[in-house]
Amino acid sequence: MTRSLNAFGLVALAILIVAGTIFVLFREGPPKLVINEFMADNATCCPDISSGTNEFDDWIEIHNYGTVPVNIGGMYFSQHKSKPTAHKIPDTQPELTTIPPGGFLLLWADGSPEQGVLHLKFRLDQDGEFLGFFDQHGRTIDTHSFRNLSPDVSVGRRPDGKNEWVEFNSPTPGRSNQ
């Protein structure tokens, strides 16, 4: 009798944990972030001066269109829909990876993670590819597939956060799209 009660208790506990997790995920919803602009062929546009070498690296701009700060540390980028957790953004420096409400964060897709937490392990393909941004649970935040891009031309949303994508000859890395 006691043994079956214990087994019943464990099953009930497991159900409670699963239901609680689903509830928390559902209640939170995905963060209010978008891929707002990016450049896949940075020839002379905008140097990555943070490394001290003025490297002309690919970059991705994330925009927080919500009303609360969001830390993207622990979230993921991927170039493959089937592997959402391919590239994790380090969660070790929230002061660098937190985006204020209405704010922008510039990430360098330079394949040089040793240059800091805002430097991703991969580069973008100027011939076009899939780019996905996923939260800590692997849920889709935003995705965009792009085609061949000219040097120093960025692609982004206009206005910020909206679904209209345009090419920009005057890119605005880390700032509102103009």
Ligand SMILES: [Ca+2]
């Ligand atoms: Ca760099």
Ligand SMILES: [Ca+2]
């Ligand atoms: Ca911008």
